[in-house]
Amino acid sequence: MALILPSALSSATSRGLWQLEWRRMTRTPRAVALIAVYVLFGLIEPLSTRYQNQLINHVSHGVHIQLPPPAPADALSAYTSQVATIGLIVVVAIAASSLTFDARHGLAVFLRSRATVTQLVWPRFAVSAAAAAVAYMLGTLAAWYETSLLIGSLPARPVLAGILCGIVYLAFAVALTALAASFVRSTVGATGITLAVLLLIPVAGTYHVISRWLPSALVSAPASLTGGAHQLRYYAPALIVTAVASRAILLGAVLRLRNREV
C-alpha cells in the first residue's frame, strides 16, 4: 500500500473523496446494516449457545438430547462462524457498491476526468475496510459481553488478538473486492467474484503445508485463540501473507483500473 498511499494522501484534492466515502457510509443504510449484522450476531450467538440444550429439545419432539455445558470459547466460535458467512457477504457487498465506480458511465466520467484511480480507490478501500473493522470489533465486544454474563469470562488478550486477525482478514476481503471491480464493472458481479474467491481459498487450505499461510486461516483464529488451541504467533504467517497480499492485490487493482476506459 505504501506504493499508492503517498500520492493519495498528500493531495489536497482527496479531501472531497474522503468526505464522499464518509457520506456514503452514513447517509445510506450501509453503516447501519453492517454494524447491525455484526452486533446482532455478537448478541445472539452467546445467547443461543447458552440455551442450545433448551433450543434443541424444544424442536426435537420428545427425543432428549443433552449437550455438554458450553464453554465461553464456544460462544465466540459460534459468533465467528456466523459473521464469516453472512457478515462477510454484507462487507463485500458494501465494499463492492463503493469500489465499482465504473458501473455507471456518467458517474465514471465525472470521477475519472477529475481524479486519478489511486485517489478514487484508496478512500473507498480504507473507509470500507475501516467500517468492516469497526463492525467486527463491536460485534466481538458484544459477544464478549454476552458470553461473560451468560457462560463465563473470556481472557482479554486472546479476544483482542482474535479481533486483530478478523480485521486483517476483512481488509483482505475488501482489497479482493477492489481487484474484482477491476475485472467487472457491475456491483453484483464484483460481489460474486469476491465471494467465490474467498470460498475457494479454504479449499487450497486442505493442502496442509500451506494452510497456515493462507488468509482463510484467520477466519477461525478468534475461536482458536480464546479456546487456547493456538497462540497469536501461530497465525503470524497468515497475518503476514494476508497483509502483503492485500497490498499487492490493491496495487494490482489500481494498475488494472488505470488501463480501463470509460
Add this chain to the structure above:
Amino acid sequence: MNPPPNALPALIPVLVLVVALDGYCLIDLARAQSVRYAPKIVWALVILLISAPFGALAYLLLGRDRTGRERPRPGRPAPQVHTPAAARQSPAAAVPPGPLVVTTTGLTRDYGGTGLLGVDLSVPRGSIYGLVGPNGAGKTTLLSLLAGTRHADRGTISLAIPRGRVAVCPDAPEFDGWLTAHEVVDLAVSLTAPAAGAADPQAAATALAAAGLADAADRRVAVFSRGMIQRLGLACALAGDPKLLILDEPAAALDPAGRADLLAMVAAMRGRRTVIFSSHILADVQRIADQVGILRDGRLLYQGATRDLLDTYLQPRWLLRLAGDTEPVAAALAAQPWATVNQAGPGMLRVDAATIEAGERGIPAVVAACGARQVSCEPAAADLESAFLALTAAGASPVTSTRE
C-alpha cells in the same frame, strides 16, 4: 436449566438493538417515497413479523430504494431553475479565430472499422466549436479522447492549456443520489480546483447559480429531473473555471426553454473560454457555434467557420410572396427551364433556380410579365442542416479546413 442471574442484563442489549433497528426501518419506510420489490405495507409486515430483526435487515439490504429518494419538504417550493440575465442575451457575434487551444494530428481510435480515423482537429482559443455528425460518426469517441477518458491508438493531442483546466460533461451525467447538488459541485471544486475552492467558499454556489440551480442547491440529487441533472453536470464542469469545456450533447435532456437557456449560457462563454460541444440538433450548433466540425464514419469531413460552411452551401432558392392568386406566376415559373416551383404556403411560392444569377434575373422578369403584385422575394437562408446533409451524403469527400 434455570436462567443464570445475569440473563436479564444479557437480554437487554439484544432487545434494545432489535427495537432500535425495527424502529429505524419503520421510520425509514414511512419516509420513503418508494421501496423495491414489494409494497410498503408488505415491507412493514416483514419488518415487524419476520423473525425480528431479520425482517428489518432484509428491508435495509433489499427493500430500501437506493437512490435515497425523500419526500419534498413541506412548505418548500419545487426547485426552480434560473438563468442569469447575462446568459439570456443573444449570442455574441463570432470572435475572430485566435491561436489554437486544441490540436490533434492523425487521431485514431479504431473499433474494428468504426471509431475515429485520422482526425486532425483544430480548435481556436475562445471559440464555440460545434461537433456534428450522424449516430456512430465518432463524436463521443473524439470528445472522450480529448477528455482523457479513452486512449488513442495513434495520433497526438496537443493542448495549449494544462490538463487540469479541461472540464467535461457527458451526455447523461450521473451522480450519487444521496448527495445534495451543492455537495456534488463542492466535490467537483475540491477535485479540479482545490485552491480556488479554498480561496472562494462560494465557488460551488456560484457554479450552481450559473447553471440555474441556485434554488435547488440543498436538494438531494435523487429527486432531480433529467434536465436538472444535466444542469448539475454543467455546474460541475463550470466549477473549476475551466479554460476548455467539453460538452457531449449538452441539450439532449432539456425542454425547449431549458435548451434555449443553456445555449445562451454557452454562447455567453465565447471569448472567455473555449467550448467544444456535440449535438444532434443542428439548429443549436448553427445558432451558437462559430466553428463547426462535421464527422462521418470517424472522419472529419469539414471543419472551419460556420459562416463559411453556410456560404459554401447557400442554395439558389427564394421565397416569393404575392398578393392575390399565385397560380399564374407559378405556372409561368414552372415553364422556365431554370426554375422549379413549389407552393410554400398561402400566397407564397418557393422557387429553386439552376443558378443564383438565373434566379436573380428571371424571377422579377416572370412576376412582371404576369402582372402579379409582389409583396417580397427573399433568398432562403442556407442552414446547417442542408450543408450537413450535402456533406454527409454518400460519396461526399472530406473538405479541407478553412484554417489550413
